[in-house]
Amino acid sequence: MNTMLDIITIGTVTRDVFVTSELFKVLRDKEHLEKIGFKTGEAECFALGSKIQIDEPIFSFGGGAHNTAITFARQGFKTGIIAKVGNDLSGKEFLAHLKIEKIKPLLSYDKKTGTGYSVVLLTPGGERTILVYRGASEKFSRKDASLKKIRAKWAYISPGEVSFSVMSDIISELRKNGTNIAINPSKHYLNMKHSQIEPLLNKTNAVFVNREEASCLTGEPYDKERKIFRAFDEMIDGIAVVTDGSKGATVSDGKFIYRSGVFKEKKLTDRTGAGDAFASGFISGLMRKENDICYALRLAAANATSVVETVGASDGALTAQQFSSKRWKYLNLDVEPF
Numbered sequence: 001m002n003t004m005l006d007i008i009t010i011g012t013v014t015r016d017v018f019v020t021s022e023l024f025k026v027l028r029d030k031e032h033l034e035k036i037g038f039k040t041g042e043a044e045c046f047a048l049g050s051k052i053q054i055d056e057p058i059f060s061f062g063g064g065a066h067n068t069a070i071t072f073a074r075q076g077f078k079t080g081i082i083a084k085v086g087n088d089l090s091g092k093e094f095l096a097h098l099k100i101e102k103i104k105p106l107l108s109y110d111k112k113t114g115t116g117y118s119v120v121l122l123t124p125g126g127e128r129t130i131l132v133y134r135g136a137s138e139k140f141s142r143k144d145a146s147l148k149k150i151r152a153k154w155a156y157i158s159p160g161e162v163s164f165s166v167m168s169d170i171i172s173e174l175r176k177n178g179t180n181i182a183i184n185p186s187k188h189y190l191n192m193k194h195s196q197i198e199p200l201l202n203k204t205n206a207v208f209v210n211r212e213e214a215s216c217l218t219g220e221p222y223d224k225e226r227k228i229f230r231a232f233d234e235m236i237d238g239i240a241v242v243t244d245g246s247k248g249a250t251v252s253d254g255k256f257i258y259r260s261g262v263f264k265e266k267k268l269t270d271r272t273g274a275g276d277a278f279a280s281g282f283i284s285g286l287m288r289k290e291n292d293i294c295y296a297l298r299l300a301a302a303n304a305t306s307v308v309e310t311v312g313a314s315d316g317a318l319t320a321q322q323f324s325s326k327r328w329k330y331l332n333l334d335v336e337p338f
Contacts, residue, residue, distance in 0.1 A: 064158025273313030
């Protein structure tokens with residue numbers, strides 16, 4: 001007998017530790033930093049050779065598959081997670097964590113490679129640098145995703161460094177089972193040739209990228225919004241969602257363009273997981289109110305804001321009851337024909 005779920009998430013998992021210190025400084029010097037390899041012209045710095053006082057470390061879990069699963073479960077959906085962890089203490093702690101969050105574990109265990117691990121260095125202003133050990137997640141193979149006894153209405157794919165061929169096979173099988181698919185392609189996928197990734201994206205119902213990634217993926221200029229969405233319409237049959245940080249997000253369903261603002265955070269504590277929070281909030285909205293993109297955007301924006309107000313990639317994810325708060329009732333939205 002098959003287990004029926006509302007949604008499964010597939011992809012990466014990490015054990016995270018968040019380290020904050022007033023002595024972590026952000027330097028912005030485009031001219032000089034670019035010359036020594038910092039392409040953004042920015043760097044997070046601390047004194048070499050010094051002993052630095054830090055705040056109490058905060059331990060949590062991260063990775064796209066985990067972060068999104070938390071939102072789906074807290075929103076009341078029957079949620080499962082397909083991921084690979086190490087046969088270690090972090091793997092066991094992750095299993096216990098899923099039980100608390102009422103998420104069905106569909107995990108495989110690597111006996112040789114440890115669970116993925118991230119050290120997040122946080123400045124007092126909420127900016128961060130992430131040191132990543134991908135671990136067992138990077139070893140994810142086709143046999144690690146057993147879909148024979150699982151059925152789901154939706155699947156959310158966060159591929160990370162997982163092999164393209166593996167993820168392509170998984171998506172094809174999900175499609176045969178009638179599952180709707182959302183994907184947030186990683187840099188590993190965005191760097192592939194257009195001709196390679198387009199057939200995969202064409203099998204999805206929703207694609208989530210930020211503005212720079214949208215330009216990279218479509219080959220259209222960063223500031224040519226309509227050209228970007230026309231390219232998306234040729235590439236996918238579903239919904240294209242383009243986020244733009246504090247400026248909000250823009251969505252096209254092929255018929256209309258939707259633009260949303262953001263909910264102002266009470267305090268920006270940690271940006272980690274904001275993109276995952278937005279995407280999982282959006283899909284939660286679509287699952288609760290089918291085809292209501294305005295509702296989906298409101299839930300997405302609220303969830304992202306709540307997450308950045310708390311340390312951790314998903315600790316601030318909203319429950320359905322929390323979303324009913326008066327704070328999240330009104331969001332600046334605009335809709336126009338495409």
